[in-house]
Amino acid sequence: MITTGHGSTEAITTTGTSEATPRELGVGMRFSLHPHTDDFVRVILDSLAEVEASGAGEGLVIETDEVSTYVGARAVPAEQDLAGYLVAAIAAASRHSGGGHVAAHVLFSRGCPGERTCDLTSTILPEVAPVRLEPTGIEAVAQWSLYPLLDGGDDAGEHMSIIEAAITRAQARGVAAPAAHYATKFTGDLAEVVATAVDAWARVGTTVPHVATHLTISVGSPTPARGT
Amino acid sequence: MITTGHGSTEAITTTGTSEATPRELGVGMRFSLHPHTDDFVRVILDSLAEVEASGAGEGLVIETDEVSTYVGARAVPAEQDLAGYLVAAIAAASRHSGGGHVAAHVLFSRGCPGERTCDLTSTILPEVAPVRLEPTGIEAVAQWSLYPLLDGGDDAGEHMSIIEAAITRAQARGVAAPAAHYATKFTGDLAEVVATAVDAWARVGTTVPHVATHLTISVGSPTPARGT
Numbered sequence: 001m002i003t004t005g006h007g008s009t010e011a012i013t014t015t016g017t018s019e020a021t022p023r024e025l026g027v028g029m030r031f032s033l034h035p036h037t038d039d040f041v042r043v044i045l046d047s048l049a050e051v052e053a054s055g056a057g058e059g060l061v062i063e064t065d066e067v068s069t070y071v072g073a074r075a076v077p078a079e080q081d082l083a084g085y086l087v088a089a090i091a092a093a094s095r096h097s098g099g100g101h102v103a104a105h106v107l108f109s110r111g112c113p114g115e116r117t118c119d120l121t122s123t124i125l126p127e128v129a130p131v132r133l134e135p136t137g138i139e140a141v142a143q144w145s146l147y148p149l150l151d152g153g154d155d156a157g158e159h160m161s162i163i164e165a166a167i168t169r170a171q172a173r174g175v176a177a178p179a180a181h182y183a184t185k186f187t188g189d190l191a192e193v194v195a196t197a198v199d200a201w202a203r204v205g206t207t208v209p210h211v212a213t214h215l216t217i218s219v220g221s222p223t224p225a226r227g228t
Numbered sequence: 229m230i231t232t233g234h235g236s237t238e239a240i241t242t243t244g245t246s247e248a249t250p251r252e253l254g255v256g257m258r259f260s261l262h263p264h265t266d267d268f269v270r271v272i273l274d275s276l277a278e279v280e281a282s283g284a285g286e287g288l289v290i291e292t293d294e295v296s297t298y299v300g301a302r303a304v305p306a307e308q309d310l311a312g313y314l315v316a317a318i319a320a321a322s323r324h325s326g327g328g329h330v331a332a333h334v335l336f337s338r339g340c341p342g343e344r345t346c347d348l349t350s351t352i353l354p355e356v357a358p359v360r361l362e363p364t365g366i367e368a369v370a371q372w373s374l375y376p377l378l379d380g381g382d383d384a385g386e387h388m389s390i391i392e393a394a395i396t397r398a399q400a401r402g403v404a405a406p407a408a409h410y411a412t413k414f415t416g417d418l419a420e421v422v423a424t425a426v427d428a429w430a431r432v433g434t435t436v437p438h439v440a441t442h443l444t445i446s447v448g449s450p451t452p453a454r455g456t
Binding site for chain 1: 335375377449
């Protein structure tokens with residue numbers, strides 16, 4: 001059974017006999033846009049409005065609050081929809097700020113729709129097709145962290161093995177640098193950077209019922225050596 | 229044994245017979261500052277310089293790259309030092325941007341200094357005193373996520389129980405709202421918001437060898453209803 005947190009008004013129950021939907025699995029993201037300009041309010045609002053007008057939000061639940069925007073997937077292809085929405089929003093913010101410095105932070109999560117009791121051990125976890133996104137022409141640098149949320153046991157090091165395998169796959173795509181403290185650096189087209197993180201997260205999700213990943217993305221930074 | 233990742237030049241080995249130091253446990257953070265102003269480069273550099281001049285970085289390893297700043301603790305009181313440094317940096321950025329909108333993102337981690345093999349099962353995990361910080365007078369709103377990185381087993385729901393207990397404690401401090409999707413909202417003085425996250429993370433770290441927590445912090449936002 002999955003029960004949603006206080007943030008939702010619906011209770012969701014899955015059975016172990018059929019493949020779970022993205023909604024039942026709590027597949028979604030929470031992201032924030034940070035245009036480094038005096039005109040940030042206009043840039044953010046124009047960017048979100050443009051993405052909404054483009055239809056990229058169709059089939060998604062979108063809620064913006066003081067800190068971030070929650071985007072929940074209802075149906076397949078959930079990962080494709082989420083990645084497409086995020087890339088469109090960051091690309092729009094980059095354009096609306098005249099190619100200036102924009103940072104974004106995103107948390108993708110799958111496995112527990114709210115924060116309360118969540119037991120997915122009897123749920124069949126779906127395989128997910130890799131995300132396909134058109135290149136944006138926007139070079140991005142990012143830092144990526146992956147959290148497979150296993151439950152306790154004696155299988156020492158299993159969560160690290162999962163993380164290491166995911167880093168190795170991201171490196172094979174040409175996006176990831178060697179791992180650094182707490183995060184792995186990604187460089188490449190904005191679309192490929194996001195796709196690499198989303199594919200890694202979705203892949204771990206086929207064997208681990210609850211997995212989150214965080215990505216801090218920077219585009220248009222004028223200070224590559226010191227751009228905190 | 230702990231071996232550090234490619235980001236470090238040192239190999240670190242702990243024994244199971246003595247209490248591990250913060251350095252051996254890989255206690256540290258990675259944060260980014262996002263002043264929403266045309267003058268963001270000056271604000272960031274002046275803020276980091278001010279914090280450095282204040283001596284808040286003493287005993288810490290500090291490395292800034294294109295995306296974020298890594299701060300590693302070497303000795304106790306590690307959590308106090310990290311929290312103090314972060315609060316000083318955000319408060320300085322708020323001042324240097326004239327009280328304008330500044331967002332910050334921080335990842336705290338303990339348990340694996342690099343990304344490679346990490347087995348802390350035989351290491352004694354230290355109890356940590358709560359962080360004590362002077363109020364800043366700066367109101368902050370934040371979203372907080374906590375990741376206890378257990379290894380695999382049949383103890384279904386254990387990681388969620390740990391998260392739920394931490395949320396309940398943060399609520400008892402008066403900082404945390406009811407949980408929402410993927411994150412719990414914090415409001416309060418910047419110092420108390422950071423202290424609540426750091427104390428929760430340190431407390432989980434006394435029983436779970438590897439635990440990370442993420443905090444997205446916003447101060448000075450002029451758009452409380454839409455500030456993405």
